[in-house]
Amino acid sequence: MANILIIDDNDAVCTALKTLFMLQGYQAHSVASEQQALAYLANAQVDLILQDMNFAKGEMTGSQGKALFYQLRALLPDTAIILMTAWTSIDMVVELVKAGACDYIAKPWDDERLLTTVAKALQLSQLQQSQQRLAQKQQARLSAFAGKDLCGLVFASSAMEQLLQMALQLAPSNAAVLITGENGTGKEGIAQVLHANSPRKHKALVKVNMGALPADLMEAELFGAEAGAYSGLTKTRLGRFEAADGGTIFLDEIGNLSLSGQMKLLRVLQTGEFERLGSSVTRKVDVRVLSATNADLTKAISSGAFRQDLYYRLNVVELHLQELKNRRDDILPLARLFLRGEKTLSKEAEQALLAYNWPGNVRELQNICQRALLLAPEAQIQPADLALPQEETSGKRALDDFEQQQIEQALQDAGGVIARAAKQLGISRQALYRRMEFYGIATP
Template structure:
């Protein structure tokens, strides 16, 4: 025994823990666990000496009929590992029994393992029983606090967070179930073990419903309570780590923020606040680059599903076969290259929100499969006969007129009714009066300035690519600018020429508007679109009706005239005409009115 203790002086004793030897010989395995202060034989002990080092001692492997034994120990060099500190130990045992000599060799590992320090709360009105629990678990190295009543326990919980609580169910005053309910509010990660001497099925069911980890009936072996307590602590650690990972994930997520001081954007914000808490499908309409995905994320953040996944997919970016596999998943061997089973985005987004962008580009075959999922929540992976059920909120977006696609037969009418319980129409950037200065300030960043002439140019441009194009122009300007100051010479030539053309047709430009600080949505940037120069002659002067009695021609002329007067702002034009913005868009499509006709005083085409 002295050889073992002298052979492993490098193993430091943990604050609380055990040292054991695992024997392996001819398939036999046994673990001798020697706890701090526990006597292993009349002559040896694992009590740490004054120097702080733990001496390693163990019982020899027991064998029946052994009358006299002698042993020789050898050790390998200490090995430091992640976790337990261990060294190899070899014991050669010689025993003599019934006049016969026999040799055997045992190999093992001396292991030093630190047990966790558990913050334990014991609540029981029985002083003797409570004291016995406190003494036992203090010997195990736990940090134990005790309370004789539920009221006293609540005072302790208010000052300190506990990992596990052992609570008697029947106590004077507040019962253990009431205490459990209050504990779930004050410390939701604390695991509670209820004890009772009057166990009933009803009380056990009620305890589990309130969140108790386990339910023990008195009397019970204290060893059983210790096992349950260790498992409850593991559950506590999992719950705590889960909360930490959620918070870490939330902090690492990109912050999506919307800018909009214009009246049309304020209307959009009000719709998001009203529709967000709902669980119904929503259709987002708007031109490319207006921030439809940003609105979808805002809706998800306002919904009860905000802590669940938000998954986005663009239908226009994938062919039908790949889109089906992405949405519904596939089984191994379902097609060439399917080397493993893979869940689809419906399963990934289960419990959360699925955002389908450019849904107008979806093929009729995929529309039928999507309709099935929206009707009853059931789906099948590609190559599988097993039906799965998912619970998702669908938000879709498109820049196309789905009602027109329904009339053409390329989009299912029943699917349109499913996805369009409520629609949110995003205005283009040219109709958002006063939003360009804060957008510019947001995407240029701190320390950047914009010349008044450059800001006037940005405000006068009609932005066919909307916010996405604006971000692209600002990023280019930051590369070209000097001394963190953007001038009109740093802007793309196509934008400057287009603004000059508009000013020439309109007979001048308004005064520049100063830059205002603000913050705005994060929208993916893309290449600047080609801006076509207007090549149409001047239209008839305002107020002069076209020389025709055709009602459609008169209607077309009036729409163009009002749009010119409102400088292309469709919201104000619709109000002046006495129609809704949607009706105005239908009139524009009906008469094939181009933007350059009312933005550049283009020609009248009756």
């Protein structure tokens, strides 16, 4: 229940406003002067202040209210303040709104407009406080990774935090790691973190997209080939494994490797030895192998398309990246990163991004932000500028996985304690805050 402080020297005005607010379910308290307001605020917390601009009889300049506003803004920088008076200059109102006042209500006021203004101000304040809490948690998360190279990765979700902690724990070892997840989830970024925090970081990280290599050239690309090994090759070709000697090789879309290539890869993993195509000379390298796939390799094993022994060599540890739709807290930090500070997102655009299902994951988000950066006509991006596919946004909304009644009941059962309600629903506190924002449920 929101707590509203009314600052006005007119008893009749205070009584009318307190009655109006209490009928709407708000708590309301009134004081008659600047001194009383500051004394009350020293011992009480308020969610919104409705402030008159003149307190002395015959005063009409608004200077008293202006001075009080700046005192209140310095004392409570995050509290919503609405100005109200019959006598003041428009220039002063504009100045104070620019300085952080939520709005200005003229006397005599319209009850409906006043209540709408108060509701919007409270909603915006709660959203800002929620974002501040998320930012503080993000800062705390980043401090836990102090001294580590995250390779520019941005995250706010607990899922990514746990994954990165595991990756950093694995980084110093030589263990083969299989990174799994849908296309566009950021598997290459995790491989970069593993390499950058390993003893091999001063050597090469060689990336190979197995899906982009022709099948007949795949083995030559990986292990090299002698001149004349195949038509058109006139000089020795150095393979990716030789290029990665002493460092790390990242084999993306590993499920595309041919069976003969799988056999050679298995040997490299076991002994570090291989031969170039067209050569009988055995060569040896010291390479850590990281691989990634969006396919189910166990099914490929069952069909005979992938060697089981190679699978177990590659999958000493598996790191699984969740889809972006399951990492909702990462969406806005990533979007701001992709916008590079050149443009900002309106609140409506942020809501549209959060409600979208992201079938293309982080890669799709990056593309949409880059397009909006180029085509949005204003400095602030609106939902239309995002051009999100209609078929994805017209169905069940992404945050609509709990009914409003379920969330309200959980909050009631938990006595308004967010952590308890989140635990009852089986989601994180951040996820619960997102859904409360989605439904317009006020923070208890």
